[in-house]
């Protein structure tokens with residue numbers, strides 16, 4: 001199948017670096033102008049991976065800036081607010097989260113109270129691997145500096161946020177990274193917002209993006225309400241488990257955690273620390289993903305709804321993400337890749353790129369609404385890495401090719417219609433630029 005290629009790759013590489021530099025604030029990179037004016041958690045990991053390809057000092061500063069927002073219990077917030085940006089530029093902003101009311105929050109840094117997928121240890125290791133020989137000492141020093149913070153994050157997820165099998169739960173769709181995915185609809189649809197619980201607020205996102213690309217008002221109310229439930233416990237991870245209507249174990253969140261746990265073991269070796277506890281964590285997480293989240297009938301993984309004690313059944317990209325978990329059973333990995341190739345409707349459509357974030361044949365598919373169908377560069381990047389890890393290079397090449405062609409045609413947009421007709425969300429989106437740079441650099445290295 002032929003796809004339009006658009007601008008030559010060399011031009012796109014120059015543009016990608018220019019976008020990251022435009023979005024640089026002096027200490028970190030915003031995901032995109034207007035829509036996302038602060039520093040986001042997992043965006044930072046992806047951005048640092050791309051930026052490390054040509055600008056190590058900023059890539060390191062970026063990571064350290066995020067970890068300035070880490071809480072004393074190890075929690076790494078999903079947003080670190082920039083005090084130079086007006087507090088009402090983004091909702092929910094610092095006034096809403098009231099992190100300064102929590103004993104765990106850092107002094108003098110305003111943050112949100114939720115977290116996001118822990119990509120940071122593998123991002124730090126990726127940065128180290130692409131360091132030039134001349135930078136090797138500096139890079140080791142950076143890993144040494146970051147190691148205790150990474151270790152604290154992983155201990156937090158293990159000790160405060162995991163059930164008996166060792167899988168971490170998310171208590172808000174924003175923690176999944178796949179925020180508005182139909183994957184959560186079952187559990188999220190049960191969230192009833194009691195009258196009078198929401199503050200008066202204005203949706204800033206709708207002022208900076210087309211409402212057709214963004215969540216509905218009803219869903220946004222639920223997002224805000226779930227945040228209030230957690231905030232009003234004083235961000236108490238024990239009490240919230242009893243109170244919140246939304247508590248889910250996501251395959252992607254845990255697979256990323258397992259990848260980062262393995263990276264942490266390597267980092268520990270590089271900086272002369274003991275990484276055995278993270279090797280044990282990683283092994284436990286992967287075995288629990290296989291035992292609890294694998295669905296034989298569909299040959300893929302599904303999130304587990306801890307509130308009603310069942311595996312959920314919406315077909316989303318979350319189902320394939322255990323491919324990034326090191327040591328996943330080889331037979332399950334092979335079957336997951338087979339099932340990935342039949343999940344999208346490319347078999348029956350003339351034009352369809354790998355891999356939509358939601359099944360295009362599923363009734364809730366929406367080619368333009370965020371996380372309800374479009375292709376994102378970061379999910380393609382993750383699966384590209386996962387497929388390489390299990391030796392599925394043909395699928396990995398297609399996932400990479402999709403990013404090249406969609407970016408070549410539409411530029412560095414936040415997300416893309418899987419049928420290649422349009423791009424949506426923010427423009428000049430940082431992780432699209434950063435991961436394009438990384439994919440291109442690795443293609444060149446492979447010769």
Ligand code: 2M8
Nearest residue numbers: 031036040042043078174177178179
């Ligand atoms: C989106 O999420 C934020 C809330 O965290 C939003 O919609 O305002 C998601 O795509 C999330 O995964 C991402 O980290 C964030 C910034 O790019 O935007």
